[in-house]
Every structure is written in structure tokens, then in C-alpha cells.
Amino acid sequence: MTRHDVPLRGEFIELHNLLKFCAIADSGGQAKVLVGDGLVTVDGEQELRKTRKLYAGSVVRIWDHEIHVLPSEA
DSSP states (O other), rough: EEEEEESSSSEEEEHHHHHTTTTTTSHHHHHHHHHHHHHEEEEEEEEOOOTTEEOOOOOEEEHHHHHHHHOOOO
């Protein structure tokens, strides 16, 4: 399992943008397809909302990637 720790730059990040930021998807469109295909879980639950807002403490999983959303470093 590959772990990614992503500190927020604002209050939240949208799911499709997080997948793009972590280079799991090459584009926002590809990220939306991955979510729409049911390949992504957020906090252990399947997530189909492409623009779901993720806050500090959220854990996203897809394939062998686990992404931890961390509080802002500011």
C-alpha cells in the first residue's frame, strides 16, 4: 500500500482534485471517471460524488493507494 499524506491549503479539497494532485489520475476528467466507476472509498465507504469535499482527517483509498488528508501546515 502506498501512503500519501496531503496537507490542505484551504478548508477542504474536492475528491477529483485530490486524485489529480496525487498523480493517481492524469487529469480531472480521468479522476471523475475513477470516482464514477466506484473505485474510490472515503473513510471506508464507497464514494460516487466526484466533487465531494474532503476535510482534515479524511482517508481516501483507491487501488493500492491510501491518501490521508492532513490539516493545513499554515
